Amino acid sequence: MKALLLQDKGLWKEMQIGDAEAPSCGAGEILVEVHAAGLNPVDYKTATGGNPRWTYPHILGLDVAGVVAETGEGVSQWEKGDRVVYHGDLTKPGGFAEYGVAYADRVSRIPDGVTFEAAAALPTAGYTAYQALHRKLPLERVETILIHGGAGGVGGFGVQLAKLAGKRVISTASAHNHEYVRSLGADEVIDYRTENIYERVMALTGGRGVDAVVDAVSRTSASESLDLLAFMGHLVYIAGPPDFTRIKTFSKVVSYHEIALGAAHGSGDPRAEHDLAVIGDAMLALMEQGKLSSQLQEVITLEEVPQALIRLSERHVQGKIVARIK
CATH class of the missing domain: 3.40.50.720 (NAD(P)-binding Rossmann-like Domain)
Known part of the structure; x- marks a missing residue:
C-alpha cells in the first residue's frame, strides 16, 4: 500500500511517500480503508523522540476516518462498507496510509451527514x-x-x-x-x-x-x-x-x-478503551446536529503532511488540518 514513511526518529520533516506492507486485522479488530487522516501536534512530538515499540519505517497518524474493508474474528458490530472513525494506538502504525487497523470496540460510526474529513478532524x-x-x-x-x-x-x-x-x-x-x-x-x-x-x-x-x-x-x-x-x-x-x-x-x-487520552489503549481496562468510542459517538452526534464544528480549516494531500506538521510545530495553525488519502 501507499504510505507516508518515517524512516527514523527525528526525521519527520523528511517523510516521503513509499510502499509499505498492507496490514491485516486480527481477532477483535477491523481493517479500515483510510479516506482521511487528521494532523495533530502529537505526530511531530512523538516522531521527534520515537517510541521503543516502533519499527522503521513507521507510519504516523492517530486520527483515522474511512470504510471497513475487513473484520476480524469475533467482530459482529461492524460490516464491510461501514463508515468509521477512530483514535489510533500510538504504539502501532497509524493512518497516513491507504489502510489502517483498529480495535472494533474503540471505533465510532460516522453519521451520514458528516464527511470523512470532518470526522478525521475530531479524535485526538x-x-x-x-x-x-x-x-x-x-x-x-x-x-x-x-x-x-x-x-x-x-x-x-x-x-x-x-x-x-x-x-x-x-x-x-x-x-x-x-x-x-x-x-x-x-x-x-x-x-x-x-x-x-x-x-x-x-x-x-x-x-x-x-x-x-x-x-x-x-x-x-x-x-x-x-x-x-x-x-x-x-x-x-x-x-x-x-x-x-x-x-x-x-x-x-x-x-x-x-x-492522557492515548493512555486508554494501554490501560488494560476494557471500559476505558471502549469509552473512546462512546466519546466519539457523542461528539459525532453533536456534529451531525450542527451543534459542534469540526474546526476543519484545511484539507491537504498525503504528500503535504510534513510541511503542514512544520506549521503545526510553529503554533500558527487555526483549527484543524486533515489529509485526504482517498
Whole structure:
C-alpha cells in the first residue's frame, strides 16, 4: 500500500511517500480503508523522540476516518462498507496510509451527514477536550471556565463543549484569532501576547478567579494558571503537570486532573478503551446536529503532511488540518 514513511526518529520533516506492507486485522479488530487522516501536534512530538515499540519505517497518524474493508474474528458490530472513525494506538502504525487497523470496540460510526474529513478532524483534539470537561470536571459545580488556546484543536473543541454545557467561557488567543474563538462560543477572549492574563481574569470574575482551567499549552502555562483559580478550583492539564509547589497545601484547595487520552489503549481496562468510542459517538452526534464544528480549516494531500506538521510545530495553525488519502 501507499504510505507516508518515517524512516527514523527525528526525521519527520523528511517523510516521503513509499510502499509499505498492507496490514491485516486480527481477532477483535477491523481493517479500515483510510479516506482521511487528521494532523495533530502529537505526530511531530512523538516522531521527534520515537517510541521503543516502533519499527522503521513507521507510519504516523492517530486520527483515522474511512470504510471497513475487513473484520476480524469475533467482530459482529461492524460490516464491510461501514463508515468509521477512530483514535489510533500510538504504539502501532497509524493512518497516513491507504489502510489502517483498529480495535472494533474503540471505533465510532460516522453519521451520514458528516464527511470523512470532518470526522478525521475530531479524535485526538476533540476526545481530549470532551474527556477534560465531561470525564474530569464536576461541571455541575463549574460556572466560569478558562480554556487556553481557543484557536487550536483542543482549545477550540473545549470552548464549544463548555458553551454547550451552559458555562461562561473565557479563552486565550492571539489577537487575529479573537473573532474565530468568539464564533466558537467564547464569551471573552484574552490576547496572551499583549494582555496580562491574571489581571484580565480577575477583572472578569470580580477578583474571585475561574472555577476551572483547561490547559493544553505547556507545563509553564499550567503552573501560571494556578494563580487564576478560585477557591476549590480545578486545573485540567494536558501538556504536562504544573509546579505543584506553587500553591501551599490547605490553602486554595485546588483539584488537579491529568489528561492522557492515548493512555486508554494501554490501560488494560476494557471500559476505558471502549469509552473512546462512546466519546466519539457523542461528539459525532453533536456534529451531525450542527451543534459542534469540526474546526476543519484545511484539507491537504498525503504528500503535504510534513510541511503542514512544520506549521503545526510553529503554533500558527487555526483549527484543524486533515489529509485526504482517498
